[in-house]
Amino acid sequence: xxxxxxxxxxxxxxxxxxxxxxxxxxxxxxxxxxxxxxxxxxxxxxxxxxxxxxxxxxxxxxxxxxxxxxxxxxxxxxxxxxxxxxxxxxxxxxxxxxxxxxxxxxxxxxxxxxxxxxxxxxxxxxxxxxxxxxxxxxxxxxxxxxxxxxxxxxxxxxxxxxxxxxxxxxxxxxxxxxxxxxxxxxxxxxxxxxxxxxxxxxxxxxxxxxxxxxxxxxxxxxxxxxxxxxxxxxxxxxxxxxxxxxxxxxxxxxxxxxxxxxxxxxxxxxxxxxxxxxxxxxxxxxxxxxxxxxxxxxxxxxxxxxxxxxxxxxxxxxxxxxxxxxxxxxxxxxxxxxxxxxxxxxxxxxxxxxxxxxxxxxxxxxxxxxxxxxxxxxxxxxxxxxxxxxxxxxxxxxxxxxxxxxxxxxxxxxxxxxxxxxxxxxxxxxxxxxxxxxxxxxxxxxxxxxxxxxxxxxxxxxxxxxxxxxxxxxxxxxxxxxxxxxxxxxxxxxxxxxxxxxxxxxxxxxxxxxxxxxxxxxxxxxxxxxxxxxxxxxxxxxxxxxxxxxxxxxxxxxxxxxxxxxxxxxxxxxxxxxxxxxxxxxxxxxxxxxxxxxxxx
Amino acid sequence: xxxxxxxxxxxxxxxxxxxxxxxxxxxxxxxxxxxxxxxxxxxxxxxxxxxxxxxxxxxxxxxxxxxxxxxxxxxxxxxxxxxxxxxxxxxxxxxxxxxxxxxxxxxxxxxxxxxxxxxxxxxxxxxxxxxxxxxxxxxxxxxxxxxxxxxxxxxxxxxxxxxxxxxxxxxxxxxxxxxxxxxxxxxxxxxxxxxxxxxxxxxxxxxxxxxxxxxxxxxxxxxxxxxxxxxxxxxxxxxxxxxxxxxxxxxxxxxxxxxxxxxxxxxxxxxxxxxxxxxxxxxxxxxxxxxxxxxxxxxxxxxxxxxxxxxxxxxxxxxxxxx
Numbered sequence: 007x008x009x010x011x012x013x014x015x016x017x018x019x020x021x022x023x024x025x026x027x028x029x030x031x032x033x034x035x036x037x038x039x040x041x042x043x044x045x046x047x048x049x050x051x052x053x054x055x056x057x058x059x060x061x062x063x064x065x066x067x068x069x070x071x072x073x074x075x076x077x078x079x080x081x082x083x084x085x086x087x088x089x090x091x092x093x094x095x096x097x098x099x100x101x102x103x104x105x106x107x108x109x110x111x112x113x114x115x116x117x118x119x120x121x122x123x124x125x126x127x128x129x130x131x132x133x134x135x136x137x138x139x140x141x142x143x144x145x146x147x148x149x150x151x152x153x154x155x156x157x158x159x160x161x162x163x164x165x166x167x168x169x170x171x172x173x174x175x176x177x178x179x180x181x182x183x184x185x186x187x188x189x190x191x192x193x194x195x196x197x198x199x200x201x202x203x204x205x206x207x208x209x210x211x212x213x214x215x216x217x218x219x220x221x222x223x224x225x226x227x228x229x230x231x232x233x234x235x236x237x238x239x240x241x242x243x244x245x246x247x248x249x250x251x252x253x254x255x256x257x258x259x260x261x262x263x264x265x266x267x268x269x270x271x272x273x274x275x276x277x278x279x280x281x282x283x284x285x286x287x288x289x290x291x292x293x294x295x296x297x298x299x300x301x302x303x304x305x306x307x308x309x310x311x312x313x314x315x316x317x318x319x320x321x322x323x324x325x326x327x328x329x330x331x332x333x334x335x336x337x338x339x340x341x342x343x344x345x346x347x348x349x350x351x352x353x354x355x356x357x358x359x360x361x362x363x364x365x366x367x368x369x370x371x372x373x374x375x376x377x378x379x380x381x382x383x384x385x386x387x388x389x390x391x392x393x394x395x396x397x398x399x400x401x402x403x404x405x406x407x408x409x410x411x412x413x414x415x416x417x418x419x420x421x422x423x424x425x426x427x428x429x430x431x432x433x434x435x436x437x438x439x440x441x442x443x444x445x446x447x448x449x450x451x452x453x454x455x456x457x458x459x460x461x462x463x464x465x466x467x468x469x470x471x472x473x474x475x476x477x478x479x480x481x482x483x484x485x486x487x488x489x490x491x492x493x494x495x496x497x498x499x500x501x502x503x504x505x506x507x508x509x510x511x512x513x514x515x516x517x518x519x520x521x522x523x524x525x526x527x528x529x530x531x532x533x534x535x536x537x538x539x540x541x542x543x544x545x546x547x548x549x550x551x552x553x554x555x556x557x558x559x560x561x562x563x564x565x566x567x568x569x570x571x572x573x574x575x576x577x578x579x580x581x582x583x584x585x586x587x588x589x590x591x592x593x594x595x596x597x598x599x600x601x602x603x604x605x606x607x
Numbered sequence: 608x609x610x611x612x613x614x615x616x617x618x619x620x621x622x623x624x625x626x627x628x629x630x631x632x633x634x635x636x637x638x639x640x641x642x643x644x645x646x647x648x649x650x651x652x653x654x655x656x657x658x659x660x661x662x663x664x665x666x667x668x669x670x671x672x673x674x675x676x677x678x679x680x681x682x683x684x685x686x687x688x689x690x691x692x693x694x695x696x697x698x699x700x701x702x703x704x705x706x707x708x709x710x711x712x713x714x715x716x717x718x719x720x721x722x723x724x725x726x727x728x729x730x731x732x733x734x735x736x737x738x739x740x741x742x743x744x745x746x747x748x749x750x751x752x753x754x755x756x757x758x759x760x761x762x763x764x765x766x767x768x769x770x771x772x773x774x775x776x777x778x779x780x781x782x783x784x785x786x787x788x789x790x791x792x793x794x795x796x797x798x799x800x801x802x803x804x805x806x807x808x809x810x811x812x813x814x815x816x817x818x819x820x821x822x823x824x825x826x827x828x829x830x831x832x833x834x835x836x837x838x839x840x841x842x843x844x845x846x847x848x849x850x851x852x853x854x855x856x857x858x859x860x861x862x863x864x865x866x867x868x869x870x871x872x873x874x875x876x877x878x879x880x881x882x883x884x885x886x887x888x889x890x891x892x893x894x895x896x897x898x899x900x901x902x903x904x905x906x907x908x909x910x911x912x913x914x915x916x917x918x919x920x921x922x923x924x925x926x927x928x929x930x
Contacts, residue, residue, distance in 0.1 A: 058692070470656070
C-alpha cells in the first residue's frame with residue numbers, strides 16, 4: 007500500500023509539472039500576439055492545391071499565379087468585367103492598322119533588385135512565354151513578331167489584337183532579362199526569390215507553409231501601393247483546415263472557398279463577413295465519343311446523348327447537390343467568362359421526350375428494364391467522379407437516378423483523380439484511347455480564358471485534357487479562326503459559334519457553375535465581392551492592393567521595416583530548436599532516470 | 608557479440624537495398640500518369656507533355672529509369688520533385704525537421720506516460736485504478752486522430768484560444784529566440800497533445816499486459832519465495848523483464864512515427880513529412896514519394912536494428928540464440 011501511495015505521489019508531481027509547463031506556454035502567448043500587433047498584417051489562408059513554383063512560365067496552380075499577380079508586372083491589367091484594360095507597365099498603347107499594337111512603357115519602372123525595366127525585358131519575357139515548355143505558349147499564339155522601337159517602346163505584330171490583349175498583354179509576366187538569360191534551363195528554374203517589378207515583393211517563403219509579401223516602395227505607380235504593411239498567404243492542405251484557422255483567428259480571410267459544413271458557424275458570427283461571388287469553376291458530364299474509344303459504343307450515338315441531356319434535371323442537381331450555391335449553365339464556360347453564349351438555354355428536362363428519342367432511335371426496353379440498342383448493347387454505363395468533391399458524387403447519384411427512369415442504368419464510381427485518369431486515358435499499341443463511358447469532372451475557367459475551347463480540338467486526348475475524345479473538323483477550323491479575329495465582336499461571334507457546335511453535338515452535358523463562398527474577418531475591408539472567383543479565389547489582382555483595416559478596428563496601422571530572417575537563417579533556427587528540444591528531453595530523461603535509480607537504492 | 612553486430616549490420620544493408628527497389632516499383636504501380644495528373648490544364652499541349660516527360664526522364668524505358676534512380680540515390684541525389692521543381696532532399700530535410708520537432712517530444716511523452724500508467728495498472732490489477740486506466744487507454748487507443756484533433760480544435764476556438772494551425776505566426780517579427788520558441792510551443796500544443804494521447808493508449812496496454820504475463824512466471828514466484836519485498840520484485844524483477852516488449856514497441860513507434868503523423872499534420876496543417884507524402888501521392892510526384900518512402904523505411908529499419916542490438920545487450924539469450 008505504501009508503494010501505491012508513493013506512486014500516486016509521483017503521478018501527482020508529474021501532473022503538477024505538466025500543468026506548469028502548459029500554463030507557461032499559455033502565458034507566453036500574449037508576447038507573440040503583441041509583436042503581431044505592431045504592424046498591419048493581412049493574413050489570407052488558401053486551402054487545397056499546393057503552391058508549386060514562382061516560375062510564371064511553368065506554374066499550373068491557381069495559388070502560384072495569384073500569389074505573384076502583383077509581384078510581376080504585366081503590360082496591362084483587366085478591369086472587373088475583363089472587357090477593358092488599365093495601364094500597368096505600359097502607360098499607354100496604340101493600335102496601328104489591323105495587326106500592330108504599340109506599347110509605351112513607364113520610364114521609372116525598376117525590378118525589385120533595382121535594375122530598370124526596359125522593352126528588352128518585355129521582349130525576352132514574351133520570348134520565354136513562347137517556348138514549347140511554357141504553359142503560357144497558347145497565350146502568345148497570336149504573336150507574329152515583336153519589334154523594339156526604343157528602350158521604352160515595343161511593338162507587336164499579331165493575328166488578333168483583342169485576343170492578344172486578353173490572352174497575352176494582360177497575362178504574360180515581365181521578368182528581368184539580366185537574370186533569366188543567365189539561367190541554363192528556365193523550364194526547371196523555380197525562380198525563388200522572384201524578382202518582378204510589381205507593387206509587391208516576396209520577402210519570405212516556405213514551401214507548403216507561407217508566402218510573405220511586402221509593398222515595393224519604388225513601384226512606378228505609388229498610389230497603387232497596398233494599404234497594409236504586410237500580406238501573408240498561408241497554405242493549408244484543405245479548405246476545412248483553412249476555415250478552422252479563420253475561426254481561431256490564425257488568419258483574416260480564406261479562399262478559394264469555405265466548406266459548406268462550416269458555413270453556418272461563420273455566417274452566425276458577426277466577426278466574419280461571409281459572401282458569395284461569381285463562379286469560375288464548373289462541373290460537367292463528359293461522354294466518351296472517341297472514335298477509337300473502348301467505352302460503351304452507344305454513347306457515340308448523338309440520339310443517346312440528346313436523350314440523356316433531356317433526362318438530366320440540371321437545375322435540380324445544382325440546387326440539391328451544391329445546396330443552392332451553384333447555378334446551371336448551358337455552355338462549356340462559366341457565366342463569368344466574357345465569352346459565355348447567353349443564347350444557349352438548358353436542355354428541357356423532359357423524361358417523355360427523352361424516352362421518345364431513344365425509342366425512335368431503336369433503343370427498346372429490354373427484359374431487365376434496361377434499354378438495348380439495335381445491336382443488342384445495353385445502355386449500361388459507369389460514371390467516374392472524383393471522390394474529393396462530395397457534391398459532385400452526390401450530383402452523379404442524382405443523375406443516375408434520373409436516367410434510370412428512361413431505362414438507362416448508370417453506376418457511379420467515386421475515386422481519386424489518379425485512378426480516374428488511368429481509366430480514361432489508356433495506352434493501346436502506342437496510341438492514346440479513351441477507355442471509360444462517362445465522367446463527371448470540373449474545369450476552372452478564368453474570366454477571359456479561351457483555352458477551354460482547345461479541349462475540344464481533335465487530338466487533345468493525347469495530352470490528357472480531352473476526356474470526351476471529341477473530334478469535329480468544322481470545330482477545329484473555326485477554333486483556328488478565333489486567333490485571327492480582328493475585332494472583339496468578331497471574336498465573340500466565333501466563340502459563340504464554337505459553343506453552339508458543342509451544345510448541339512453534346513460531348514458534354516454542362517451542369518453547374520459553383521459560386522464560391524468565401525469569408526473574411528470584418529476588421530478588414532476593401533474587397534470586391536463581384537470579382538469572378540471572389541476576392542480570394544485567385545483571379546482578383548486588386549485584393550492585396552485594396553485591403554485595409556476597417557475604421558472601427560482597434561489595431562493602429564504602423565509601417566515597420568521588414569526584419570524577417572532569410573530562409574537559410576530560418577532553417578538553422580529550426581535545427582537549433584530541434585536541438586534545444588532534444589536537449590530538454592534528454593535532460594528530463596537523465597534527471598528522471600537518476601531520481602529513479604537513487605530512489606531504488 | 609561482434610559477429611551478432613556484423614550480422615545485424617549486414618541484414619540492415621540488405622533491407623535498405625531492397626527498400627530502394629521497392630520504392631521505385633511501388634509508386635509506378637499507382638494508377639494515373641503524373642504529367643496529366645499534375646497538370647490537368649486546358650493549356651497543356653503535346654509539346655509540353657513531351658518536354659515534361661523528357662525533363663523528368665519519364666520517356667525512358669523503366670529499367671533505364673531504375674538504374675538512373677539507383678545511381679543517383681547512392682550519390683545522395685533523390686531527384687527533382689515533379690511538382691515543386693526543387694531537389695527532393697532539400698524539401699524532405701526541411702519537412703523532416705518539422706516532423707521531428709513535433710514527434711520526438713510526443714513519442715517520448717507517450718512512452719513515459721504509457722509505461723508509468725501501465726505499471727500502475729498492473730500493480731493495481733483488477734481494482735478500480737486498473738479498470739479506470741485500462742478503460743481510458745482503450746478509449747484513447749481507438750479514438751480516430753481526426754476526431755480527437757477536431758475536438759481539440761473546437762475547444763481551442765471557443766475556450767482555449769490557442770492557434771489551431773501551422774507552426775508559427777508566420778510573418779511576425781520576434782524580439783528573440785525565446786519569443787519564437789514560445790510561438791512554436793503554443794502552435795505545437797494541440798498537435799502534441801493529440802499525438803501523445805493517440806499513441807499513449809497502446810503503450811499503457813502493452814506495459815500492463817506484459818507485466819501481468821510476467822508476474823505468473825516461475826522466477827517471480829521464486830523471488831517471492833526468497834522473501835523479496837513486493838516493491839523490490841516489481842522494480843527489479845518485473846520492470847526489468849518487461850523492458851524487452853516495451854523496447855520493441857518503442858522502436859517500431861519511433862520508426863513509423865516519422866510517417867505516422869499524416870493525420871495529425873493534416874488536421875493541424877503542421878508542415879511535416881506526413882502532409883508532404885499526402886500531397887505527393889495525390890500529385891503522383893514519384894521522386895518525392897520515393898524519397899519520403901526511403902527516409903521512412905530507413906528510419907524503421909535503423910530503429911529496429913538499434914532495438915535488436917539493445918536486445919542483445921539487455922538479454923544475453925538473444926545473443927546466444929543468434930550464435
